[in-house]
Amino acid sequence: MGVRELGLPERLGSGESLPSRVEIWEVGPRDGLQNETEVVPVEVKVEFLDRLARAGLTTLEATSFVHPKWVPQLADAEELLARLDRRDGVRYPVLVPNERGLDRALAAGVTHVAVFASATETFARRNLNSGLDAQFAMFEPVIARARESGLDVRGYVSMCFGDPWEGAVAPEQVVAVGKRLLDAGCSQLSLGDTIGVATAASVERVLDAFTESGVAIGDLAVHFHDTYGQALANTLAALRKGVTTVDSSAGGLGGCPYAESATGNLATEDLVWLLDGLGIEHGVDFDALVETSAWMATRLGRPSPSRVVRALAG
């Protein structure tokens, strides 16, 4: 059951400045599962991806080619992609940290990759074993080679709104990192609130800093974690600024192995409920999505953190 079946008005806001359609970038199979301590069997991951595609999601971040030593949960990246029935009209981007990761991704026949940078010095050191400036020496050749091979490259920027070691992050610092990724050849930036400390005001500040520096709003996506319950409010702030790509994770799974204060991502069901209420198109079959997250929660042995999944399938 969704907003429409409850007979609620489909457009709760004034709607003037909202986009008519939003692309949901589903990160559950990668960001959602990477923090699970018990390794999820590859056949469960394949079924998860397949169910999400059947529910109408057209961008499924499938896995990551990080070294298996760092994220053992995703050590089965090659096997997963080999077993996956890749559907027409569905993109299956993967994360690649370095050239070795790109080699593996190319061998697995991927068409979309994402690199991940940090907006702060400390997280660059802890997550990438690099530095704020030095990280680009790692990404630039990866982006160039990926582009030469005909791949589309997304650039993630982590810790855009706050960092557990450095506190608040200056929007100008985020913009400087993001622009270097765009200049290097990324087609889109995803601005990560890795530890979930953003508020609607800081989201507006960072988005304004990008657009004032000449970056098109259409080149920006948002990636919120829900640690302080602000992910939906932050999403609405971003939609009002004209953002049309929103990252979310089915069932609200998620976290980050290198940032202990990170909790689950914005749940895709909560996002779809919001979009339905605003009358914004998204192409997702809500009931099939809730059923998928309830199914995954059973596989993981604990209830979904998504408020919507709990309300409807708890």
Ligand SMILES: CC(C)C(=O)C(=O)O
């Ligand atoms: C590391 C990136 C990809 C991320 O998931 C985040 O910042 O939340």
